[in-house]
Amino acid sequence: MNADERRFAVLRAIVADYVSTHEPVGSKALVDRHNLGVSSATVRNDMAALEEDGLIAQPHTSAGRIPTDKGYRQFVDRISQVKPLSGAERRAVQSFLEGAVDLDDVLRRSVRLLAQLTRQVAVVQYPTLTRSTVRHLEVVQLTPARLMLVLITDSGRVDQRVVDLGDVLGETDVARLREMLGNALNGRKLSEASAAVAELPETGPDDLRMSLTQVATVLIETLVEHPEERMVLGGTANLTRSHGDFPGSLRQVLEALEEQVVVMRLLAASQDSGLVTVRIGEENEAEDLRTASVVTVGYGSGTPLGGMGVVGPTRMDYPGTISAVHAVARYVGEILTGR
Incomplete structure (x- = not known):
């Protein structure tokens, strides 16, 4: 073990002892508790070198040393073995x-x-909305003039909204609406999905324009909310x-x-x-x-x-x-x- 590795072993031992005892660590305790394979005098020299490098410090009331922020950083950067969960x-x-x-x-x-x-x-x-994708939009007809929209994203978020259509729709029209909305939304990032939905009233068939406008208004509010806050x-x-x-x-x-x-x-x-x-x-x-x-x-x-x-x-x-x-x-x- 070269001098650098030995000093790191001393730093690692100081970090371990200080974390578990919350007491500044002295050279005698290190030699007694850790199998460092060197004399107390060598450990004291190593501690002096670590202190000079700003990796450990002496709280004024104690003979022992504690790690500094810089010491913890070196310890973290050299953790080769992260303790796995049992x-x-x-x-x-x-x-x-x-x-x-x-x-x-x-x-x-x-x-x-x-x-x-x-x-x-x-x-x-x-989950940040900007990174979420629409997994599925379900359209459920509650009454002839009322729909429930259930929006499911890939981040597991589920939003339910009720839309009053201001118009009466038959089953066939609801199926057309469901297909158009699915094509505009499914598999798209939420930011793209809101843009696609906003265009539907303009590009959709005239007989569904009023219903599409109502649905698009409600959906856009859902898509541009900010739960990432x-x-x-x-x-x-x-x-x-x-x-x-x-x-x-x-x-x-x-x-x-x-x-x-x-x-x-x-x-x-x-x-x-x-x-x-x-x-x-x-x-x-x-x-x-x-x-x-x-x-x-x-x-x-x-x-x-x-x-x-x-x-x-x-x-x-x-x-x-x-x-x-x-x-x-x-x-x-x-x-x-x-x-």
Whole structure:
């Protein structure tokens, strides 16, 4: 083992001990607890070198050392083995999420799960409409002059709208209407679908123009809504357990979480499905989150539908947190895309 590898082994041991004990770590404890294969004097020299590089620091009240943001970053960048969830955990995650009845339920459950698995605050963004595709539009005739439209997207979102036609339609006309709307919508991205629907009153047959206008008006409202401004938050109480990790600034972190725009920006940056992003302390753009770490990932197979992740202290179990965020995102993606 060369000097660099040995120093990283010492850094990794300091991170592990500090995360589990919340106590600054001394060289004697490292030698006693970790099989580093070198003398106390070598460990002290390595710690001095790590401190000089700004990877660990000495809190003024203690003889031990704690990792800095830069130290955590080097540790995270060199995690070769992300701790996988156990088989039992994976089965529990899967069965808990598969019990969900609709999109809202899937997202609420995933937030609860992530908060429990990581003991941090969990956030999930609703699927962004701009990336959703219309899977199917069902047209149900309630009365001769009233229809119910059921719009289903590939992200599992289901919208129901009732339309008063101002005109009486027979079964044949409803079938024609259903076919025209299906051709305009099915398989299209929502932004393209709203443009196609807007043209229908102009391009459709004269005898259905009035009905098409009514239906198009209602559908366009549905298609251009903005649920991407919505997110689900869970486990905020977990932060209070780590109160000591946020010296004088826990309130700031809680306020940042309430400020949805800040969190939405973090989640929107999770563009790649399956690629976990970790922002540590000072790396966070939002000033109020500079004492926290944020672990995020996109969910949805292929093109991500939205982002999810956790916010917690910089003193967190990074391998375990990355693994939990990755696993929950994968299952949520599979459930929503029906794979």
